[in-house]
Amino acid sequence: MRWRWQSVTDTAPSRITDRNGGTALIDHIRGKVSHKEPNLVVIECGGIGYACRTSMQTAAAVGAAGEETLLYTRMTVREDEIALYGFSERSERSCFDQLTGISGVGPKAALAIHSDFTPDRFALAVAAGDYKQFTKTKGIGAKTAQRIVLELKDKVAKSVQSEGLPAAPVTVGSGSLEEAMSALQVLGYSQSEVAGVLASLDPSLSSSELIRLSLLQLGKNMFK
Secondary structure (H helix, E strand, O other), X not given: OOOOOOOOOOOOOOOOEOOOOOEOOOOEEEEEEEEEEOOEEEEEEOOEEEEEEOOHHHHHHOOOOOOEEEEEEEEEEOOOOEEEEEEOOHHHHHHHHHHHOOOOOOHHXXXXXXXXXXXXXXXXXXXXXXXXXXXXXXXXXXXXXXXXXXXXXXXXXXXXXXXOOXXXXXXXXXXXXXXXXXXXXXXXXXXXXXXXXXXXXXXXXXXXXXXXXXXXXXXXXXXX
């Protein structure tokens, strides 16, 4: 599963949007890495060094100093600060936008989560309702973690129904059924609904595949 984001190619689309639906000023930066820290990458482009705050995963993904790289960006403007955030993938930027749209989750917290989770792992945790995973990230308390799951689970569910959950190391057998049952109930389905669908599926499948197939079946049942 990949978080959808507008495609940017050499033949630019008619409109590139920011997180609020407006026009983005800087969509991406391509240039040479002039400096790198665990949460900061400076890219030199046209004689200007753009300091992009990043997750540790993005910082690790870009090349060494002197190598060319590309970062997708998001600019934030406040009364006392203008900041530029960089991402190695559009999916990470999309996830960043989702997170910073939640009350109490600022850019710093969003980057901290990205340092611990890839977009796919993040989506899997949200779909499973496993908010405790996020409390392992520095600065994310239980209430904030629960709010993240509550506000994003419907959006993640739509992605799961259309694309399926990402492959991830999971147990099989009864453990998979339990994980799938828990995740589907978090998404709003009753235990009886879920149990009926899971009973018709192969219990040896991974939990992610059980969730995907269950959502497809539950979606069909809504229109009967």
